[in-house]
Amino acid sequence: MVSIKTEGNKSIVEFKDTHNTIVNAFRRVILDEVPTFAIEDVEIVKNDSALYDETLAHRLGLVPLTTDLSAYNLKSECKCGSVGCALCEVKMSMAQSEAGYVYSGSIKSEDPAVKPAFDTIPVTKLLDGQEVEANVVAVLGVGRTHAKWAPGHAFLKENGNAVDLVIESFGQLSGKDIFNKSVDVLIGKIEELESKL
Numbered sequence: 001m002v003s004i005k006t007e008g009n010k011s012i013v014e015f016k017d018t019h020n021t022i023v024n025a026f027r028r029v030i031l032d033e034v035p036t037f038a039i040e041d042v043e044i045v046k047n048d049s050a051l052y053d054e055t056l057a058h059r060l061g062l063v064p065l066t067t068d069l070s071a072y073n074l075k076s077e078c079k080c081g082s083v084g085c086a087l088c089e090v091k092m093s094m095a096q097s098e099a100g101y102v103y104s105g106s107i108k109s110e111d112p113a114v115k116p117a118f119d120t121i122p123v124t125k126l127l128d129g130q131e132v133e134a135n136v137v138a139v140l141g142v143g144r145t146h147a148k149w150a151p152g153h154a155f156l157k158e159n160g161n162a163v164d165l166v167i168e169s170f171g172q173l174s175g176k177d178i179f180n181k182s183v184d185v186l187i188g189k190i191e192e193l194e195s196k197l
């Protein structure tokens with residue numbers, strides 16, 4: 001028996017009459033293999049801010065992006081042969097010339113379904129007369145490759161005769177979507193194993 005409860009960014013999946021090792025398999029799939037979008041390629045057009053280009057690019061990579069898993073492929077599994085196309089990449093741009101903080105909200109995406117999950121994450125800061133401009137590409141990836149693609153925290157908690165899988169989303173996907181995707185990934189693994197036996 002499995003039931004799911006969600007409050008804010010936290011979802012609790014309660015497993016009854018299940019061994020911890022089974023629940024732990026979901027936890028590991030969530031951390032390593034549930035894909036989300038993150039900024040991967042950064043072209044800096046202008047950067048007068050105090051941050052080095054590399055630091056600015058790194059900070060952009062860590063901004064959580066809302067993720068639509070139904071419309072996109074992992075680049076490595078895309079029909080374009082990993083070249084990059086509208087089915088595996090989302091283009092975004094960021095530009096600001098006013099002094100003050102440059103927030104994640106200044107990143108404009110070509111797809112409204114894939115955009116910064118929060119608008120108030122500081123990316124860099126500008127003084128009077130300074131400008132920043134960048135063109136970026138976001139792609140789907142998994143936490144096993146880089147933590148920036150991890151969809152959230154996941155941990156186990158004993159709860160009487162049940163085990164709770166606690167999922168804290170970073171904002172790219174809902175807790176329910178994270179869990180559902182982990183089920184798909186695990187089923188895929190079992191089918192692959194079955195086909196090899």
Ligand SMILES: [Zn+2]
Pocket residue numbers: 075078079080081082083084085086087088089
């Ligand atoms: Zn593609």
